[in-house]
Amino acid sequence: MLNTSFEPVDFVLFGTAGDLARRKLLPSLYELEKANLMHAESKIIGVARNESSLTEYQDMVKENIEKFTKEAICPETWSRFCAKLEYLQVNMKEPEDYKGFLSHVDDSRIMVCYFATPPAIFGDICRGLHSANIIDETVRVVLEKPIGNDLETSKAINDEVAEYFNENQIYRIDHYLGKETVLNLIALRFANSIFATNWDHNCIDHVQISVAESVGIEGRWGYFDDAGQMRDMVQNHLLQVLSLVAMEPPTTLDADSIRDEKLKVLKALRPINQSNYQQSTVRGQYIGGFVNGVEVPGYLDEPDANERSRTETFVAIKAEIDNWRWAGVPFYLRTGKRMPAKTSEVVIYFKRQPHNLFGDSFANLPPNKLVIRLQPDEGVEVTVMNKVPGLTTSGSMDLQKSYLNLSFSEAFQGERIADAYEKLLLEVMLGNQALFVRRDEVEQAWSWVDSIIDAWNNSNEPPEQYQAGTWGPVNSIGLLAKEGRAWYQSKAVK
Known part of the structure; x- marks a missing residue:
C-alpha cells in the first residue's frame, strides 16, 4: 500500500547530474520510495544545464542507484520511482530558462528546491524561480554547504536567498x-x-x-x-x-x-x-x-x-x-x-x-x-x-x-x-526544520x-x-x- 499520510511534493533537484546528487540524493530518494515514505503523487524533477532526454536521465539515475546503494534494484520500487522522474534542462544563470518549470510543477502542491550546486549561484536560482512566478510561502529551499567562505560571504549568500524566502522556508543542511x-x-x-x-x-x-x-x-x-x-x-x-x-x-x-x-x-x-x-x-x-x-x-x-x-x-x-x-x-x-x-x-x-x-x-x-x-x-x-x-x-x-x-x-x-540524507530529505518534505541549521x-x-x-x-x-x-x-x-x-x-x- 502506497503512503498517502502527507502531502505530495514536487521535489526539484538542481545540480542533478553532480556528484552529490548521484552519490547521495537520488539513492536516498529511492530508499524513501522503497520504504513507502514518498507520496504516491510526488514528483522528482532533475535540473541540470546539459541536454538529456527523459529516458537518458532515468537510465543515469538507475545506474547510480545500483552503484551507490550496492544493491540490486527492486523492480516494483523502481517502477514507482521511475514514474516520478522528470528532467528539465536549465541554464541556471538565465532567468528566461526558468519558464520551463511551468509545465513541470503544480502551484497547488508543495515544492522543495534542493540546491546541490555551488553556493555562488544560489542567488541566480532564486532570481530565476522568482522570474517564473512560482515562489510562494509553501516553497521550501534546501541549501548545501558551504554557505560562504567566511562570515562576510556567508551573510551575502544568506541575504540573496532571504530576498525571496523567509527563514521558515530555508533548510540549511548538514548531513551529520x-x-x-x-x-x-x-x-x-x-x-x-x-x-x-x-x-x-x-x-x-x-x-x-x-x-x-x-x-x-x-x-x-x-x-x-x-x-x-x-x-x-x-x-x-x-x-x-x-x-x-x-x-x-x-x-x-x-x-x-x-x-x-x-x-x-x-x-x-x-x-x-x-x-x-x-x-x-x-x-x-x-x-x-x-x-x-x-x-x-x-x-x-x-x-x-x-x-x-x-x-x-x-x-x-x-x-x-x-x-x-x-x-x-x-x-x-x-x-x-x-x-x-x-x-x-x-x-x-x-x-x-x-x-x-x-x-x-x-x-x-x-x-x-x-x-x-x-x-x-x-x-x-x-x-x-x-x-x-x-x-x-x-x-x-x-x-x-x-x-x-x-x-x-x-x-x-x-x-x-x-543514511543521514534519507532522514533529512524526509524531514524537508514533512516541513520539520529541527535537524537543519538556522542562519x-x-x-x-x-x-x-x-x-x-x-x-x-x-x-x-x-x-x-x-x-x-x-x-x-x-x-x-x-x-x-x-x-x-x-x-x-x-x-x-x-
Whole structure:
C-alpha cells in the first residue's frame, strides 16, 4: 500500500547530474520510495544545464542507484520511482530558462528546491524561480554547504536567498545532523537520568570530537585549497556536534527550541585569536606516506597542486565553553585527511574516582568513557571497570575494563540504519526544520572560525607537516599531553 499520510511534493533537484546528487540524493530518494515514505503523487524533477532526454536521465539515475546503494534494484520500487522522474534542462544563470518549470510543477502542491550546486549561484536560482512566478510561502529551499567562505560571504549568500524566502522556508543542511547516533545524543542525554544528572563539569573531565578521513583531495584541489579543513569540516560538522553535546535541555523538541540552545553554546565558545591561538590550535599538512599499505602522495604533490600552498589538511583545537555547565571542561576537536582510518567519534571522558581502592590491579584507575561512533559501525558504548571472575588467594580484587554496548544496532538487530540524507530529505518534505541549521547558527560559527583563521594568516607560519597514514602532527599530541591527557585510540584502526 502506497503512503498517502502527507502531502505530495514536487521535489526539484538542481545540480542533478553532480556528484552529490548521484552519490547521495537520488539513492536516498529511492530508499524513501522503497520504504513507502514518498507520496504516491510526488514528483522528482532533475535540473541540470546539459541536454538529456527523459529516458537518458532515468537510465543515469538507475545506474547510480545500483552503484551507490550496492544493491540490486527492486523492480516494483523502481517502477514507482521511475514514474516520478522528470528532467528539465536549465541554464541556471538565465532567468528566461526558468519558464520551463511551468509545465513541470503544480502551484497547488508543495515544492522543495534542493540546491546541490555551488553556493555562488544560489542567488541566480532564486532570481530565476522568482522570474517564473512560482515562489510562494509553501516553497521550501534546501541549501548545501558551504554557505560562504567566511562570515562576510556567508551573510551575502544568506541575504540573496532571504530576498525571496523567509527563514521558515530555508533548510540549511548538514548531513551529520541526520546520522542516527547524532540524533541519539538527544535521547541519551535527556531521556536517561544516569547521563542527564552527570552531564556537566562536576562529572566530566573532557570531551573529544574526532573526524578522521583516510582519503586525500580526490581531485578537488581547486575547492579544497580555497577552503581548508577548518572551513570544510570544523565550521559545520564539528561545531554542530559540539553544540548538541553541550547544549542545555530545550523546552521542547520543536525546531527553534533546539536551535536556540545550540546557538547559546556557539556564543559561549571562548574566542581563539592572535593572543591564544598557539596554545589552543594545531594545524597540519600531510606529506607522502602510506595509508592501508598503499603509498600516497603528499598534499603538495597532488594533481594540480600549488607547491607553495599553506592550506591546512589537519586541525586540532582545544575549545572552551564559558558557561556554568562546562566551566573548566575542554572540548578537543580533531579532523584531518590522509589519516589511518575513516572514523568519526565523540568520546566523553568522565572524571576519575577521587580515591583508588584497587591499586593492586590498577595503579591509576582509568576513567569511564562514553564513546559515540558516528562512522563506521554507528554505535554507542560505555567503558566501565569490572571484577575479573574467579577465585583468588591474594586477598585483592582484580579488575579489568569492560565495554557495555548501548548501540541501537544491537537493540534493534536486523533493522536497516537509514543514511543521514534519507532522514533529512524526509524531514524537508514533512516541513520539520529541527535537524537543519538556522542562519544565526551559521554566522556565529563563522565568527568563531574566522578569528582562528585570521590568527593563522597573520602569524605567517606554515602548517606543521605530518606523514600520510598517521594521526596528524606531533604537536597535536602535545595539545592534550601537556595537561596529562591523550587522544582516544579508535577501534576503527585494526
